[in-house]
Amino acid sequence: MNDLKLVKFLLLLLLLPIGLAMFSGDRFRYPCQDPANWDKEFCQKPLCDVTRTCPEHIFKGQRDPRIGMSKDEQAQTTTNSTTPAFTPLAQTTQGATCGK
DSSP, rough: OHHHHHHHHHHHHHHHHHHHHSOOOOOSSSSSGSSGTTTTTGTTTTTTHHHHHSSSHTTTTTOTTTOOHHHHHHHHHTTTOOOOOOOOOOOOOOOOOOOO
């Protein structure tokens, strides 16, 4: 009888976090991580600068990958798509203990 209660309790412990993860929806740690909030007042400086939750602070200068590349980044990748010419490395001398 106690074994059946233990099995039910363990199944509940396993299914509860899985169910919460599946049905919790799309959540963000900071409200300014959500692209829908970027134009709102609390994601604009100086309000978000105090708490360091501005999109610039959260993504540390990088764009949100869900949005895709900006037009500037796309232009840079098309202009820089040529492969650079091969340049051999300069020969370096070995240290005192290297090469023995």
